Amino acid sequence: MTSTPSxxxxxxxxxxxxxxxxxxxxxxxxxxxxxxxxxxxxxxAIKCPDYQPR
Ligand code: SF4
Numbered sequence: 001m002t003s004t005p006s007x008x009x010x011x012x013x014x015x016x017x018x019x020x021x022x023x024x025x026x027x028x029x030x031x032x033x034x035x036x037x038x039x040x041x042x043x044x045a046i047k048c049p050d051y052q053p054r
Contacts, residue, residue, distance in 0.1 A: 005049065016051055025051045 005013070022028045025045045030052050031037040041048060 009049070013047075013049060013051070016053065017047070020051075020053070028053055030054045 017025065020028050023046075024043060025048050026032045026037075026041075026043040029037075029045075029048075031050060032043060037050070039045065039048065039050065045051070
């Protein structure tokens with residue numbers, strides 16, 4: 001079963017992206033560490049469902 005982000009999640013991601021002060025989300029993400037994030041787009045993610053501001 002595939003899951004699509006809910007509208008709330010999409011809005012939340014849009015809002016976080018809009019408020020991010022850096023070009024890449026990772027530069028402002030608390031998971032920006034090799035042991036905390038295994039996503040291939042790190043450290044240059046511009047879109048990420050796991051992004052959490054520091
Ligand atoms: S969770 Fe996403 S935004 Fe955060 S470091 Fe990993 S790839 Fe970057």
